[in-house]
Amino acid sequence: KAGVTQTPRYLIKTRGQQVTLSCSPISGHRSVSWYQQTPGQGLQFLFEYFSETQRNKGNFPGRFSGRQFSNSRSEMNVSTLELGDSALYLCASSSIRGATEAFFGQGTRLTVV
Amino acid sequence: GIQVEQSPPDLILQEGANSTLRCNFSDSVNNLQWFHQNPWGQLINLFYIPSGTKQNGRLSATTVATERYSLLYISSSQTTDSGVYFCAVSDYKLSFGAGTTVTVRA
Numbered sequence A: 001k002a003g004v005t006q007t008p009r010y011l012i013k014t015r016g017q018q019v020t021l022s023c024s025p026i027s028g029h030r031s032v033s034w035y036q037q038t039p040g041q042g043l044q045f046l047f048e049y050f051s052e053t054q055r056n057k058g059n060f061p062g063r064f065s066g067r068q069f070s071n072s073r074s075e076m077n078v079s080t081l082e083l084g085d086s087a088l089y090l091c092a093s094s095s096i097r098g099a100t101e102a103f104f105g106q107g108t109r110l111t112v113v
Numbered sequence B: 001g002i003q004v005e006q007s008p009p010d011l012i013l014q015e016g017a018n019s020t021l022r023c024n025f026s027d028s029v030n031n032l033q034w035f036h037q038n039p040w041g042q043l044i045n046l047f048y049i050p051s052g053t054k055q056n057g058r059l060s061a062t063t064v065a066t067e068r069y070s071l072l073y074i075s076s077s078q079t080t081d082s083g084v085y086f087c088a089v090s091d092y093k094l095s096f097g098a099g100t101t102v103t104v105r106a
Helices: none
Strands: A005-007 A010-013 A019-024 A031-038 A042-050 A053-057 A064-068 A074-078 A087-094 A108-112 B004-007 B010-014 B019-025 B031-037 B043-048 B052-056 B059-064 B069-074 B083-090 B094-096 B100-105
Touching: A005 A087, A010 A019, A019 A087, A019 A108, A031 A074, A031 B094, A042 A064, A042 A074, A042 B094, A053 A064, B004 B083, B010 B019, B019 B031, B019 B083, B019 B100, B031 B069, B043 B052, B043 B059, B069 B083
Parallel strands: A010 A108, B010 B100
Antiparallel strands: A005 A019, A019 A074, A031 A042, A031 A087, A042 A053, A064 A074, A087 A108, B004 B019, B019 B069, B031 B043, B031 B083, B052 B059, B059 B069, B083 B094, B083 B100
């Protein structure tokens, strides 16, 4: 079956703009989580969605938001982009919440100039 | 939150050598996974191993949950094994270690 699909793969934005990233989980998976990877901070948890509801949120400013649709696809939005938002954004899909195996997409590499 | 420490941070191997990567974690967890990050950034699942031992080809992993550590073994390393290996544990979210960068030289 198809894996986790993230679009777009690469993105260049200007400071102050906003951006929307998309994640389609594995068919049948209902939990989607987002992570940010930077050289300085490593991999950090952004938020988790399950059944169209945000269940948990990491320690990120309110400029970072997301949502999940009824088909489990998820989007994350970053408003008023800052240079420090340049990162690899990874989406993870799992069948249910908690102690189950997570599968990652290829990521979206965002560069803010 | 749960703290995850990986060691060593860097590992340089000659092709054909064996190696062991370690992951220590600070609290009881429901899930432990090992990933290999490819050059394009994708995290490739190696093992889902909350406890016990698993093997997949030249790779194997052992998790001793009661002692809060996991080991990843690479045998007969190949240049394609190069990359960053991450251990991640979860309660409700995955907490990642800083990774071990493995370089296998021909």
